[in-house]
Amino acid sequence: MRWDRFFEDIEDQLASEWEAERAALDTEAERLRLSRVTLHDRLAALIAADGDPTAVGIEVHGGSTLTAPVVGLGTDWLLASPWGSRSGAALVPFSAIAGISLPHADMLRSARPDAAAASPLARRATFGFVVRDLVRRRVGVRVQGLDSRVLSGTIDRAGVDHLDLALHEPGAVRRAGDVQGYRLVPFTAIGWIAADAGLARPA
Known part of the structure; x- marks a missing residue:
């Protein structure tokens, strides 16, 4: 040997x-x-990416899909821009999301989030907080339910888990004579909310 x-x-x-x-x-x-790693972490990684944000498919319970980049993020919601501008942004509660489709490279990148990239607002502002801001602004909104029906009007009040919607024609100013009815809408029934005057993007 x-x-x-x-x-x-x-x-x-x-x-x-x-x-x-x-x-x-x-x-x-x-x-x-x-x-x-949380869903919030992965979405924050998509927003933090340099260059133009990648459009993702946000599948909402009930069957509808928003294809748009994620441009903002809160504690339990995301802001997507399917209509190409902030004025056409949609506020989507995490509870309404059935799935998110995205390119494989973005999926891999989002699995390695940078904790320092998330803004402080992204950890503090809840869906209810943003809805109450829409009440304060008195802007018209379109509320798409999980059943894909769309309600147009102005949010009069927002509670812990629901909102009061005064129904009127899209784009119209809320006037008592133009209100066609009122609806209590649980947050759990909302697929997304789009404001006529746009939703501000968080810093």
Whole structure:
């Protein structure tokens, strides 16, 4: 037996075992890291990307899909711009999202979010907070339900889990004589809200 060959074989075997062990540890560390990543983190990574934002398919419960870039983010909602401008932005509660389709490269990139990229607003502003801001602004809105029906009007009040909508023609100013009815709408029934005057993009 050639001892130099024997030691070479042992060194190769040890190196191979060490590589396998390191790969296993790396895989386990990656699984652990991924177990802590939230949907919010992944959406924030899409917004933080340099260049033009990529359009994604936001599938809403009930069957409708908004194809648009995500341009803003709050605690439990996202702001998408399917009509190409902030004035055409849609506020989508996370609870309404059935799935999000996006290119594979963006999916992989979003799985490695940068925690420092998320704005403080993105962690504090809730869906209810933004709806109450729409009440304050007195702007006309279109509210699409999860059943794909669209209601037009002005939000008069917003509670913890619902809003009061005065129904009137799209684009019209809310006047008592033009109101066609009133509707209580639970937040859980909302697919998205679009404001006639636009929704401000968070900083």
